[in-house]
Amino acid sequence: MRTALSQANQAFHCEEVPVGAVITHQGQIIAQAHNLCHTLKDATAHAEILAIRLALQHFGQPFLGNCDLYVTLEPCAHCAGAIALMRMRCIYFGAYDPKGGAVDHGARVFDHSLHKPQVIGGVLETESAALLKQFFQTRRYTQDPPLL
C-alpha cells in the first residue's frame, strides 16, 4: 500500500485526483498506476483500471485470478465491476468513500457479483484520506462536464 500511496502522490503532483493502485502476484508488484482522467481525457481512467490494463499486458491472459489489488480509495462501481470480472483474489483499499464508493457503500458491487474477492478496507486510511483532502482543499475542483 506504500507503493500505491506513492502513486497517489504522483497523481497529486500532476494535478490528478490523488488515487494510486498496485497489483501484486505471488508477493511481487506486477503493475502500478495512478488516476489519469484529465491527462487521458477519460473519466474512467481510474488508477485501478489503468493498473488492471498493465497487469493484463504483463500476463497476456483475460483474467487476473490469484492477483491482489491495493488502492488508496474505495473503488467505485466501474472499478469494483472490473475487479469482479478479473476474478482478483483480494482487495486492500485505503480511504472509505461514502459518496462514490461501491464496495462498502452505495451499490456494494461484491454483494451481487458472481466472483467475490476478499476485501480489507482502511489500510493506511489516514494517509490516503489526507492526500485527497489536501488536493480538494488546494484547488477549486469542478467537474462540470463539457456539453457536447
Next chain:
Amino acid sequence: MRTALSQANQAFHCEEVPVGAVITHQGQIIAQAHNLCHTLKDATAHAEILAIRLALQHFGQPFLGNCDLYVTLEPCAHCAGAIALMRMRCIYFGAYDPKGGAVDHGARVFDHSLHKPQVIGGVLETESAALLKQFFQTRRYTQDPPLL
C-alpha cells in the same frame, strides 16, 4: 438498436459472446463496437466499454454527456459504472440479464450513482436474447480462468 444487434451478430461470427453497442449524439452514430473479451484477452472488453473508448476519441473530451447508448444486453456493474462516470443521457438495452446485469438486477448501479441516466430496457429484447441463447447452445462455453 438494429445497428447494435448487427454488431452483436459480428461478435457471434468471431466466437465472442454476442453483445453489441452503439453510441449516438444528436441522432448520429458516433461509435459502435462488440464484445472482444477473447480476442483482446481482457475480460472487461465489453461492447459498451469499447464503444465508450471510441466515442471519447471522437470527441476528445473526458465525458459523454448528451450521448445515448444502445446495447443488446443489460449492462454489468463495470459497464453501468462507466456509463454513470461518462454522464450519458439515455441507455437503451435489449435482453435483461438477471445473473450478470447491474441495472434492473443485482447491484442496480444507477440507484446509487451520482449521475442517473434515463434507462429503457427490453428494446429488441427477443432478437437480442435469441442470439445469446443460440451462442451458448452451440458451444460448450467455459469461462474457467487460467490460474496464474
